[in-house]
Amino acid sequence: MNEGHLSGEGRIVSQANATSLNKTRRQRVELKEEAIVETARRLFNEKGFGKTTISGIAKGCGVADGTVYLYFKNKEALAQAVLEAFYRDLKETAQDGVDALDSTEEQLRFLAEHHLTKVNQERRILELLPIIGVSLDNYKDSKLFTLNKSYARVFDRVAKSGVKSGVIKRDLAPWVLRDVFYGGLDYASRTMMMHERTDNFSAVVDGLMAMMLVPKSAANSALEDVAERFDKIAERIEKSIG
């Protein structure tokens, strides 16, 4: 550990009051906690929950096995912390990206690509969710649930504004839209992973767009035009024969 130069910081603070003193100690503690979570995140993502050992995590960030248990009740609690970190990051980068764009379609495309990228990057982190007991009855007031909801809200805001501006079909419930959107992406990413073809992300996104967005009236009116023409042709034929 690099406590050496931190002790200097500590000595300065020792002249201050008890509060700021506690603060620096807490800061050090939080630094170590982050290190543990970060290492766990890396290892869980490399080998999955089952094949990752506490020993491995402890070694990975230079602490003793027992130390991990000072910070997290057990392996599952650590996995939960990892998931929370993942979701926090996911939500934040998603919101930032959306804020930098204007049109609903651009925003949806960004969200799709962003989700696929992140989820592929840390595929095995998401797999922790079922492992750490989804069946938890206290899930609804867990940090995880809150984070999950706040990530969902990023999409919901985009969808809402899209419906209001008439870009998105209005007969679809927003939560259904969201489930289909993210569900379709997750599933597609999984099947594409299995077939080792990550190239046609865009086909899925295009498909989703086609299903969600109101068709550009051009295409639609073109059909109507054709119908009209056929109508006239039919009349002519009927006359010439009749």
Place this chain on the structure above:
Amino acid sequence: MNEGHLSGEGRIVSQANATSLNKTRRQRVELKEEAIVETARRLFNEKGFGKTTISGIAKGCGVADGTVYLYFKNKEALAQAVLEAFYRDLKETAQDGVDALDSTEEQLRFLAEHHLTKVNQERRILELLPIIGVSLDNYKDSKLFTLNKSYARVFDRVAKSGVKSGVIKRDLAPWVLRDVFYGGLDYASRTMMMHERTDNFSAVVDGLMAMMLVPKSAANSALEDVAERFDKIAERIEKSIG
């Protein structure tokens, strides 16, 4: 074990040739194998992979711990067998249901409801998939991959015929349709589980239908009307010429 009355069967067979002898032995063996898989399926589904013990499974079907390892290389192989059984059943019941229906829309609705029912019933079985190493490079020639594909084909056939008959939008790639369909269902079932509201399955299915099917719009029926008229005209022309 109820080997007592089976020994009688065995004595009869002992008068037959070596082939049928092997067969009955294999039958007994397969019966036990099925019993192990069935117990494992139940326990995995109740407690998940991590919290299910080999001892528990062995006790659950009245064999010794070691016996399980005569049938399956290890816990993961057993989990894989469970998954295979699950997919086989899923595919078969799906196909049967589809065969009993006529219209594309009915078939799609059936597939959706069927999938949701089965997946909810054995939620934790599906969670085995990521646990037993998706990253397997030999996945593409595994039984699991084949079964997965054959389940997907049930949907694909319905979708194909739906596209051909004009009920399903034709500008969507079939595999995209499938990913969005099943992905949306899985995701929705998960979120509904979390919110403990399994009542609005139908909202999701309705949403999916609305997104996949060609809207029965004025424009569309206009086209169909014209097509019908052309049909009749063609008939008349053919008659008057022939």
Place this chain on the structure above:
DNA sequence: AGAAAAAATGAATGAGGGTCATTTATCAGG
């Protein structure tokens, strides 16, 4: 019946999660 083959057993092994008595580091007051 009785030898050979097949199947089943469960005690033993070892890996890894989790605990806790002990050690080490930090800090405030003199």
Place this chain on the structure above:
DNA sequence: CCTGATAAATGACCCTCATTCATTTTTTCT
């Protein structure tokens, strides 16, 4: 700078469970 008090860290130890294997039981064939 020293000292007792408190916080943090350690790693040996215990326990559960997957997996192995020498031994026992059952089945088959002559």
